[in-house]
Amino acid sequence: MSALTPREREVLAWAADGWTQGEASVRMSISQATVRHHTESIYLRLRARNVVHAVALMDDSEPGWRSPARPVDIPAGALALSTERDTEAGRA
Secondary structure (H helix, E strand, O other): OOOOOHHHHHHHHHHHOOOOHHHHHHHHOOOHHHHHHHHHHHHHHHOOOOHHHHHHHHHHHOOOOOOOOOOOOOOOOHHHHHHHHHHHOOOO
16 A cells, blocks of 8 residues: 555656646646645655655655656646735745
């Protein structure tokens, strides 16, 4: 059984594929603050120092844990809107 929840695994997979937290938040339809929360939880659960360490730990413990990246079109301005929404809510 994985040490991570399905949503944490998804956040880590997006990070492993090079997506920023802002980009992942838009793709996952959640706030950037929620992505940050999941990321902090990942570090605690895996005892990882950073995202590279977390990915390496998962690769060692569960080879094939992430599915291949699929290109996703993010509408122009979507990231700016997400960041503005987080800033207005005091989450940036």
